Ligand SMILES: CC(=O)N[C@H]1[C@@H](OP(=O)(O)OP(=O)(O)OC[C@H]2O[C@@H](n3ccc(=O)[nH]c3=O)[C@H](O)[C@@H]2O)O[C@H](CO)[C@@H](O)[C@@H]1O
């Protein structure tokens with residue numbers, strides 16, 4: 001199994017190009033199932049989760065052409081013959097549940113294994129099921145499969161009791177081909193929802209309000225082919241900006257979307273970084289300074305993203321003072337804490353709150369990645385630790401970061417992958 005070794009002490013400098021967003025490309029690839037002609041997706045990052053999704057689509061019978069080098073995937077859904085998403089693929093990736101809505105809307109039936117993904121909480125799928133039932137689907141869950149049926153979905157009123165990104169995406173996709181109008185209230189407002197809606201609109205869907213908490217979808221008879229470029233990854237961007245701030249460096253993220261990073265940029269400024277924005281470029285400058293500890297409360301967008309929590313915790317580990325981190329989205333998203341403590345971090349946990357007492361330096365040690373963003377936080381910690389930090393189980397990292405060692409090396413980090 002591959003490992004990553006980071007030798008600490010480098011100050012990051014330079015420019016890094018941001019990839020397409022994992023959490024946007026996965027629902028968009030699933031949405032291609034709704035069309036009755038090929039859909040071309042560009043700015044596709046080379047990620048393990050993308051490969052899993054293309055395998056899933058091919059397994060359903062779709063024609064998939066994947067030009068990895070140029071970041072382009074074309075899906076021809078006309079040859080789909082199956083509506084079963086099997087356990088072997090779905091167990092490795094949470095986003096597989098996003099074929100449920102499209103298969104049901106287009107083919108009237110779907111069988112999707114209960115999904116896996118990052119073990120950051122129980123992650124039930126009740127909200128997905130209730131929302132699709134509100135559009136007239138009949139759904140049962142047995143033997144580890146969600147089985148859904150509907151001759152044709154009909155428009156309905158979905159009011160989410162809890163904000164869910166995935167459930168909003170599933171019902172949004174399903175509603176595009178439903179008979180009549182669907183109102184989705186308390187919808188998630190993440191930029192990835194907006195990107196998905198833009199792709200669906202390019203395919204002929206009638207959607208208003210994506211990015212607000214009320215989305216209106218007027219069902220249409222059919223969706224056609226389209227080309228869509230995936231939005232820049234705000235979590236990848238944030239991860240590099242934090243790396244710059246922690247190492248006392250100056251880094252420009254190029255091809256980024258500053259408008260999707262409000263809470264992250266605000267917290268970086270609070271930590272003492274100078275942040276400059278110029279169109280699609282975000283520069284963080286922390287040269288000659290140590291970050292100040294900051295408090296964070298994760299929340300649905302436009303609040304502070306849970307997917308940046310572990311990285312900011314890593315920064316707090318070496319910041320001046322004590323910062324508290326409240327994780328409100330997932331009940332088990334502090335698994336990086338014990339690993340950060342192996343590197344000398346001082347962290348107290350009290351339920352959903354972690355208090356991080358900054359230390360002058362961390363010391364390199366072998367650590368284990370437990371999930372995607374935890375892996376990123378360990379790399380960041382390794383950058384400011386004395387000596388070598390060896391990170392095991394980095395397959396998590398390959399689910400969500402494109403060429404992370406190459407990109408960090410380009411900024412001056414000493415990082416390598418070993419078999
Ligand atoms: C592929 C993808 O886009 N993943 C992102 C997506 O995950 P995902 O879509 O799985 O996250 P949700 O927004 O659905 O989860 C939010 C909360 O709702 C709960 N919940 C969710 C669905 C449900 O049916 N029942 C239920 O109780 C979850 O357990 C969690 O506590 O949004 C999360 C929150 O921003 C991010 O951390 C993930 O990176």
Ligand SMILES: C=C(OP(=O)(O)O)C(=O)O
Nearest residue numbers: 094095117118307372373
């Ligand atoms: C939790 C994440 O991913 P997933 O929902 O795919 O497990 C993430 O991107 O941080």
